[in-house]
Amino acid sequence: MANIVWHTKLRIHLDLNLEDLGHAEHPGLWDMVYDMDKLYAARGVPVAERDLLCGGVCQEQGVEAPMHLRLRSNGRREAVHERREDEDRHVVPVSDEHKAYQERILRAAQEAGFDGDSEVRTRVGRSWIQTDTLIEGSDGLRIGWEVQLSSAGTDGPRSVRARAAKAQKNGITPAWHTDRTAYADRHDTHWTRSNNLPAYVIAQTGDLRVISGFRRLDFWQCDIHAVHPCPNGVRRCNKAHATPTPKDVLFDDLVRQTAAGTIVPIEFRTPTKLHRFWVTHADRNRYSDLLSDDTHLPPANEEAAPPASKASRNRPTCRQPGPAATAPTPVAAGPQTGFLPTQSAAPSVEAVPSELSVSPSPTPVHAGLPAKLISLQQTADAAHARLRELTDPDERREQRRKWFSAAAAAQTAVTDYARTKRLNRHEVERELRRLVRHL
Known part of the structure; x- marks a missing residue:
């Protein structure tokens, strides 16, 4: 569709975004042109003979693209191309950076056991929704990623x-x-932002850091000991408040945890504005408790108590290493050399949220993984394969529940093993999947 139309008989451009089509000197121009197009349609006149051509991109490229008019039930005026190839000419081509983000979202989700696909069209009544990348998360959760x-x-x-x-x-x-x-x-929606990076950097498996859009909520009592000013504009109101604090998060972790439901969107209201950003599930629950009763602080979730903040050991993709960058520590060669390479520590200013931190001390790993990890991963993969074979909705729902349970058990075991051995969890999971694929 296009909003600029060239009328071959009147020799003028018609701008459908304007009430007078851009010609205030001709009142009733829309009614005349639209009624004539309807008359042509009723008489079976081909679209190519109705005096209307695309006056936008097609005309700029020297292409004569016939069009017809349409009036929506909500009053919106539209000009529709006769041929699909003319319509496609108006679609902006997807950039390499956009494609790299889509591939990275799918890869991060699949590594955590979640399905997804790009350019997904979802039917909604008489229309449809197209999503850049749609991830099928836990318990029926669907995350629609739009890269803008x-x-x-x-x-x-x-x-x-x-x-x-x-x-x-x-x-x-x-x-x-x-x-x-x-x-x-x-x-206007829940935005997240990373640095402006080239496609080859986005496609790397290093740490792509989200520097805006994820926050931690600080809960505090508004008394004489409070550090923050009272949001109600008084000296001290003795009520409980929440203050959002910006926090960095890794893009891959954000994809996985939004699909798992551990990072969720929130609408945070201030006296003058409505803010939209992402927080942990525990913070959103505490904020809901605060809104229901702000006379005292909501109880802290013991499971959400963060460990000491630590920096990621993976080289960040959002910063190019300088000439004085420290080289990775070499690992001694030998038959028992670990399959996971060690990496230099990331700059301390880019510390990830404490909930997502990993051990800062890389330790070489002996070859091989415990049989328990392999068995749990095989069980999860088998449950997933079984899900793809089913067609009955009830059977798929029950099998999906079994798959989620098996995948959660495997992911928990991987986390415990990596923490115990002081390893990079992502590398452990990747090696585990590689071993299972070749068994």
């Missing part, structure tokens, strides 16, 4: 706000990612 690296509108049926609301209304949790600073201040 170009300009995005704020108003209209194709704006970010409208697309996010439509997805959410139909059971898809919208997750919008960008590399533009201005989007972080819009709050």
